[in-house]
Amino acid sequence: MAAKRITMRKIRDVLRLRYEAKLSVRQINTSTKISVGAIQKLLTKAKELKLSWPLSAELNDVELAKLFYPKADTRKASRFQIPDWPEVHKELKAKGVTKLLLWEEYCQQYPNRCLSYSQYCDRYLNWAKKQKRSMRQTHKAGDKLFVDYAGQTMSVVSPTTGEVRSAQIFVAVVGASNYTYAEATWSQSLPDWLASHVRTFEFIGGTPVMIVPDNLRSGVSKACRYEPELNPCYQQLAEHYGVAVVPARPYKPKDKSKAEVGVQIIERWILARLRHHTFFSLAELNQCIASLLTEVNLKPFKQLPGNRLQWFEQLDKPLLNALPAHPYQYVDIKIAKVNIDYHIQYDQHLYSVPHHLVGENVELHAGDKLVQIYFKTHLLASHVRKHYPGTTTEPGHMPKKHAKHQQWTPGRLKNWAKGIGPEVLLWVSEQLESREHPELAYRVCLGLLNLTRSYPAVRLNKACAIANQKSLVKLKNIKAILTSNQDKLPLDKTEATITLPQDHENVRGPKCFH
Known part of the structure; x- marks a missing residue:
C-alpha cells in the first residue's frame, strides 16, 4: 500500500516544496528523486489549474490525481496493474527511452495501482529472462545491421550446358526489428559481398550506425578479437555510406546472434520450401527468394505483438540515415610495387607513375572505367581503365632521356x-x-x-x-x-x-x- 500512496504524496510534496519552501526544480529533484521533466510538468499543470499552497482540505488524493491526470485510472484496488512487458521491451529499443521514463508514464496512467520503480525493474528483468536467449541482447533502433552467409547453398542449372553451380545465400538482419533481407549470389568473393551490402541498403531504404559481419575473408583481412583489420574495399564502402564496421569477435557467436537466427529462419522458411524446385538462372532464384521474403517479414511474432515489417516501420526506419546520392561502385584496391620502368601492372595492362617512385609500394584503385594510383594517401596518377594487354604511359611521368621512347x-x-x-x-x-x-x-x-x-x-x-x-x-x-x-x-x-x-x-x- 505504501507504494500506492507515495505517488499522490509526491505530488503534494512537489507543490509544498515549490510554493512553501521556495525550492528550485533541481533542489526538488534532489529531495524527491523525481525527474526534472516530471517536476516541470507538474508545476506547469499546477499553474494552469491556479493552485496555491496550502491545498484545500476538501481536495483528497483521488481528486488531486484527477486534476493532474484526467485520463488516469484512480480507482482504489488491492492489486497492482501489471505493465504490458512486450510493449515495454519494444519501447526500450527506441533511442533515448529508459526504464525510468517508462515507469513514470506507467505511474501517471495508474497512480493508485502502480509498482514501485525497483519492483518495476525487477519484474521486467524476470520477464526478459524467460524469453528466448536472443532477446537478452538489447539492440537500439537504427543501430546495427547483422550480415552473414547461410551455410546452405542453392543449385542453379545452366540451360545451355546443363552444368550445376552452387549459389551462395547472403542474409542481413536489422537489429531492433529483426527485419530480414536475403539474396543469392554466385560466390562469397569481395565484389559479390560488397554488392550485396549495396542492395541491402536499398532494400531497407537507409543505412544503420554500424554493420556487424562475421570474420569473412572478403570483409576482414585479419581477424582479431580486439583490432580486426578490414579489407580496404570494405572500408571504402563503409566510408561511402557513413557507417562503422564492427566485426564479431572470433569464436563469439553471441556477437552476431541476430545473423545466426536470421540465417536459420531463411534456411527453414525459404530454402527448405525451395528444395524441390529447379532453377535455371540466378535471377529466377532471387525472384522466388524475394517473394518468400515478404512472407517472412509479415509473419507474426510468437511471443511479441506485430511482425518484422511493423516493428521496422515503427522503430528502425525513422532512425536510419539517408542513402547517398549515388550507390557505391566496386573499386578493386591492391598494393603494387613500382617496377624499374616506372609502371605497375593490373589485369595484364601497364600503367605509368612518376619515375621517382621506382621501387616504392603504391595503392592501386581499379574501377570499371578508371585506374587511380595513390602514394601515402596522395593521388599520383589517374588513367582510363584498359581491359586489354598493353601500356599506358603519361609523358610527364618519364625521365627526360626516356621521353623520346614514347615515339617508337x-x-x-x-x-x-x-x-x-x-x-x-x-x-x-x-x-x-x-x-x-x-x-x-x-x-x-x-x-x-x-x-x-x-x-x-x-x-x-x-x-x-x-x-x-x-x-x-x-x-x-x-x-x-x-x-x-x-x-x-x-x-x-x-x-x-x-x-x-x-x-x-x-x-x-x-x-x-x-
Missing part, C-alpha cells in the same frame, strides 16, 4: 633492325607480328637492338640467324649465344657436305660397282 613505332623499330642486318629484321618482325598488340613487343625489341652497344652488328646478325633457324624467341637466348660465342663457330660439317657439288671427274659412277 613498329616501322621505326624495323628500320633500325634493317640497318643492323636481315636476320635481325626477321627476328624483330616476328616479335611484332606474334603479339596481339605490337606495343607488347617494344621492350624486347629495344632490348635486342640495344645489344649493338656491346656487340658488333655482324655478330648480332649471326646470333639472330641462329635464333631464327632454331625458333628461339626469347631475348635471353640471343644473349646466351653471344656470351658463349656460338656465333663464331663454323657451320656444322653435315650442313657443309650437303652444299658440295655432286658432279666431279673423280666421282665414280654406278658402272664401277658391279
Whole structure:
C-alpha cells in the first residue's frame, strides 16, 4: 500500500516544496528523486489549474490525481496493474527511452495501482529472462545491421550446358526489428559481398550506425578479437555510406546472434520450401527468394505483438540515415610495387607513375572505367581503365632521356633492325607480328637492338640467324649465344657436305660397282 500512496504524496510534496519552501526544480529533484521533466510538468499543470499552497482540505488524493491526470485510472484496488512487458521491451529499443521514463508514464496512467520503480525493474528483468536467449541482447533502433552467409547453398542449372553451380545465400538482419533481407549470389568473393551490402541498403531504404559481419575473408583481412583489420574495399564502402564496421569477435557467436537466427529462419522458411524446385538462372532464384521474403517479414511474432515489417516501420526506419546520392561502385584496391620502368601492372595492362617512385609500394584503385594510383594517401596518377594487354604511359611521368621512347613505332623499330642486318629484321618482325598488340613487343625489341652497344652488328646478325633457324624467341637466348660465342663457330660439317657439288671427274659412277 505504501507504494500506492507515495505517488499522490509526491505530488503534494512537489507543490509544498515549490510554493512553501521556495525550492528550485533541481533542489526538488534532489529531495524527491523525481525527474526534472516530471517536476516541470507538474508545476506547469499546477499553474494552469491556479493552485496555491496550502491545498484545500476538501481536495483528497483521488481528486488531486484527477486534476493532474484526467485520463488516469484512480480507482482504489488491492492489486497492482501489471505493465504490458512486450510493449515495454519494444519501447526500450527506441533511442533515448529508459526504464525510468517508462515507469513514470506507467505511474501517471495508474497512480493508485502502480509498482514501485525497483519492483518495476525487477519484474521486467524476470520477464526478459524467460524469453528466448536472443532477446537478452538489447539492440537500439537504427543501430546495427547483422550480415552473414547461410551455410546452405542453392543449385542453379545452366540451360545451355546443363552444368550445376552452387549459389551462395547472403542474409542481413536489422537489429531492433529483426527485419530480414536475403539474396543469392554466385560466390562469397569481395565484389559479390560488397554488392550485396549495396542492395541491402536499398532494400531497407537507409543505412544503420554500424554493420556487424562475421570474420569473412572478403570483409576482414585479419581477424582479431580486439583490432580486426578490414579489407580496404570494405572500408571504402563503409566510408561511402557513413557507417562503422564492427566485426564479431572470433569464436563469439553471441556477437552476431541476430545473423545466426536470421540465417536459420531463411534456411527453414525459404530454402527448405525451395528444395524441390529447379532453377535455371540466378535471377529466377532471387525472384522466388524475394517473394518468400515478404512472407517472412509479415509473419507474426510468437511471443511479441506485430511482425518484422511493423516493428521496422515503427522503430528502425525513422532512425536510419539517408542513402547517398549515388550507390557505391566496386573499386578493386591492391598494393603494387613500382617496377624499374616506372609502371605497375593490373589485369595484364601497364600503367605509368612518376619515375621517382621506382621501387616504392603504391595503392592501386581499379574501377570499371578508371585506374587511380595513390602514394601515402596522395593521388599520383589517374588513367582510363584498359581491359586489354598493353601500356599506358603519361609523358610527364618519364625521365627526360626516356621521353623520346614514347615515339617508337613498329616501322621505326624495323628500320633500325634493317640497318643492323636481315636476320635481325626477321627476328624483330616476328616479335611484332606474334603479339596481339605490337606495343607488347617494344621492350624486347629495344632490348635486342640495344645489344649493338656491346656487340658488333655482324655478330648480332649471326646470333639472330641462329635464333631464327632454331625458333628461339626469347631475348635471353640471343644473349646466351653471344656470351658463349656460338656465333663464331663454323657451320656444322653435315650442313657443309650437303652444299658440295655432286658432279666431279673423280666421282665414280654406278658402272664401277658391279
